[in-house]
Amino acid sequence: MTRSDIRIGLFGFGVVGQGLHTVLERTPGLRARIGRIGVKDRTKQRSLPAELFTFDRNALLDDASLNVIVELIDDADEAYYIVTEALRRGKAVVTANKKMLAEHLPELIELQRQTGTPLLYEAAACASLPVIRNLEEYYDTDLLEAVEGIINGSTNYILTAMHRDAISFAEALSKAQALGFAESNPALDVEGLDARNKLVLLLTHAFGLVTSPQEILAVGIDRLSNLASDYAREKGLALKLIAEARRLPDGNVAAAVLPTLVRPEHELARVQDEYNGLITQSGFTDRQFFLGRGAGAVPTASAVLSDLSALTYGYRYEYKKISQNTDSALTPEAAEVDVLVTFTDEYAPQETDFTRVHETFHSATRGHYLTGTIGLAQLAQAEWLQLPGICVVRLPTPLRAAANAQLADTQLAGAEAVFAE
Ligand code: HSE
Numbered sequence: 001m002t003r004s005d006i007r008i009g010l011f012g013f014g015v016v017g018q019g020l021h022t023v024l025e026r027t028p029g030l031r032a033r034i035g036r037i038g039v040k041d042r043t044k045q046r047s048l049p050a051e052l053f054t055f056d057r058n059a060l061l062d063d064a065s066l067n068v069i070v071e072l073i074d075d076a077d078e079a080y081y082i083v084t085e086a087l088r089r090g091k092a093v094v095t096a097n098k099k100m101l102a103e104h105l106p107e108l109i110e111l112q113r114q115t116g117t118p119l120l121y122e123a124a125a126c127a128s129l130p131v132i133r134n135l136e137e138y139y140d141t142d143l144l145e146a147v148e149g150i151i152n153g154s155t156n157y158i159l160t161a162m163h164r165d166a167i168s169f170a171e172a173l174s175k176a177q178a179l180g181f182a183e184s185n186p187a188l189d190v191e192g193l194d195a196r197n198k199l200v201l202l203l204t205h206a207f208g209l210v211t212s213p214q215e216i217l218a219v220g221i222d223r224l225s226n227l228a229s230d231y232a233r234e235k236g237l238a239l240k241l242i243a244e245a246r247r248l249p250d251g252n253v254a255a256a257v258l259p260t261l262v263r264p265e266h267e268l269a270r271v272q273d274e275y276n277g278l279i280t281q282s283g284f285t286d287r288q289f290f291l292g293r294g295a296g297a298v299p300t301a302s303a304v305l306s307d308l309s310a311l312t313y314g315y316r317y318e319y320k321k322i323s324q325n326t327d328s329a330l331t332p333e334a335a336e337v338d339v340l341v342t343f344t345d346e347y348a349p350q351e352t353d354f355t356r357v358h359e360t361f362h363s364a365t366r367g368h369y370l371t372g373t374i375g376l377a378q379l380a381q382a383e384w385l386q387l388p389g390i391c392v393v394r395l396p397t398p399l400r401a402a403a404n405a406q407l408a409d410t411q412l413a414g415a416e417a418v419f420a421e
Contacts (some may be wrong), residue, residue, distance in 0.1 A: 005067065006032030006308055009060035009091070011082055012073035013037050013046060013053070015180040016096055016123070016304070019297030020070065021048070023305050032308050035066050038082075040073070061085050068311060069093045070304060074184050076100040083108070087117045094307040096123035096300060099188070102197035102213045105204060109319055118316035123303035125198040126151050126276040129292045130306065132317075135205035135280075140320055143283030146246040146398070147206050151198045153274035153295025154182040154189040155221050155241045160272045163239070169224075181274045181295035192220035192241060192257040199243040199255055203330070206245060206280075207253050208321030211330050217380040218257040225391040227342040227367045228259075237261040237396060238269040246335075248401045251328045254335030254376055260394040261340070267291075332376040336402040337394055339379070342369040344389035353378045355403065371395060375402050 010017055017037070024032060037053050038060045039046075046053060060066055061082070069086040071079050076099040083100065086093045088111070095101065101108065101124055112119050122132050126149070135147070150156050154176040161172040173190065176182045188194045196218040203209045221241050232239045240262055245255040262269045267289045271277035276294025281287050293299035338358075341349045344367050351357055354372040362368045367389075374382075376399065384390055 006030070006312065007035045007066050007068070008032060008308070009036050009038065009063060009066035009069045010034050011038045011057070011060065011069065011071045011079075013039050013048075014072065014074070015297045016300045017072045018047070019301030020072065020304050022298055023301045027305060030305065030309055030312075032068075036060050036063060057082060061089060061091075067091060068308065070308070071095040071097060072304070073097070076103060080104055083119065084111060087111050087115050087119060090115065090117055092117055092311050093119045094123075094304055094311070095119065095121050096304060097121075098124040098194065098197040098201065102200035105200065105210050109210065109322075112316070118311065120307035120310060120315070120317070121201070122307050123300050125201045126278055126290070126292070127153065127294045127296070128299035128302050129276055129278060129290045129294065130303070131278055131290060132201065132205050133310070134290075135202065136317055136320065139206070139280065139282060142285065144206055144247070144280060145283060146244065146281040147202050147278060148242060148244040148246070148268075148281070148398070149278035149290075150240055150268055150271045150276050151202075151243045151278065151294065152189055152192075152195040152241060153276055153293070154186065155192075155195070156271060156276070156294065157181055157274040158190070159221060159239055159241065164272075169222075176274070179274070180297055187222075190220050190222040192218035195241060195243045195257045199245060199257060202243070203245050203253070203255060204319065205317070205321065207247065207328065208319070208323070208325030209253055209328065209330055210322065215330055216255050216257065217332065217376060219259060219385070219392050221259050223391050224259060224393070225342040225367065225389075227369055228340060228391050228393050230366070231340055231342070231369065232261055232393075235261070237263060238266075239393065240268050240271070242268065242394070244399055246399045247328070248331070248334055250334065250401065252331040252334055253328055254332060254399045255330060256332075256337070256376060256399060258337070258339075258392070258394040261396050263396050266396070332380060334402055335376040335399050336373055337376055337379065337399055338371070338373050338397045340369055340371050340393045340395055342367055342391045342393075344368070346389055347384060347387040349384045349390065350382065353382050
């Protein structure tokens with residue numbers, strides 16, 4: 001493929017699809033143009049000539065003059081069909097569909113291998129921030145220890161607006177929707193599921209771990225309590241929705257998406273509005289921080305544009321970390337986390353689930369909380385996590401190897417000494 005011959009079959013003409021049209025108009029150097037656009041809604045008025053649009057997906061998939069399919073639709077199942085069919089027909093694909101990718105990554109990696117056709121998706125994680133290609137290429141030989149970040153723009157916009165402008169959650173969410181940041185089903189944003197889908201992609205390109213979203217604990221911002229906000233304010237901490245994947249000393253990796261309290265000096269504390277921020281931590285480079293717009297039409301489309309440009313020089317993901325990763329796994333049972341749990345008279349967390357309870361607080365007017373250390377697997381499995389009025393927020397400490405796991409290792413290695421004491 002050369003710079004002069006990108007002819008795009010575009011699926012979807014929503015926020016990002018229109019953004020792509022805008023950025024292509026302003027990037028004549030790439031000489032990529034949209035040949036045809038596949039859409040679903042027959043009643044919608046559109047800004048481009050009607051003959052450009054079709055309601056028949058095969059009109060794009062079967063059109064030999066279209067050499068790249070850009071998939072920017074909402075429906076993850078339909079997107080999977082389109083992407084796999086396009087790859088089978090030898091058409092390179094660019095997609096921003098993180099849900100579809102996270103749910104089908106193993107099949108999509110295998111299909112790229114079988115067909116030799118590239119699938120790029122920089123826009124699917126952190127929108128305008130160039131994280132996938134950096135994790136894939138730049139950190140190839142580095143000792144990556146952790147990726148940690150704000151990787152959902154809508155929830156960061158909501159948290160910023162609630163805190164700075166003192167508006168309600170519902171009001172902030174409807175603003176995020178009006179600005180085109182939120183998913184069409186905003187539950188994906190506020191329940192932490194969109195961030196979890198993106199974390200699945202980061203885990204693959206950072207650590208070579210191909211996992212499914214269900215394997216990762218995700219707690220959203222839809223259950224935040226006033227008491228948790230008060231706690232944050234009184235301690236001078238910022239509340240952010242943070243996704244983290246961290247290599248444990250045994251080489252395995254722990255990952256979770258959790259509302260998290262961060263100290264004011266932390267890089268992520270200053271990530272505002274729909275911006276995303278991602279910190280990479282590695283043995284050689286220490287901490288590096290990516291900051292940029294994490295949602296919205298043109299910023300997201302700019303990442304699609306970058307993928308289109310990458311196709312012109314034959315770029316494809318080699319999934320190098322997968323071949324480098326010989327034996328590490330995602331192991332929530334080996335990790336623990338410090339949390340604040342706020343609750344009401346009606347339901348309380350099970351204290352015996354905690355490795356250690358640090359502090360408890362009870363108030364007839366403000367509600368109750370405890371802070372403590374809990375295994376990541378115990379937290380993920382805790383029935384009380386889903387009960388009404390219970391809110392879990394991570395305290396400002398990273399995921400870490402569970403003390404119990406270390407103790408278990410010690411016991412295995414030197415059982416007699418431990419039992420003798
Ligand atoms: N709804 C997503 C977000 C869009 O808010 O981050 C960008 O992936």
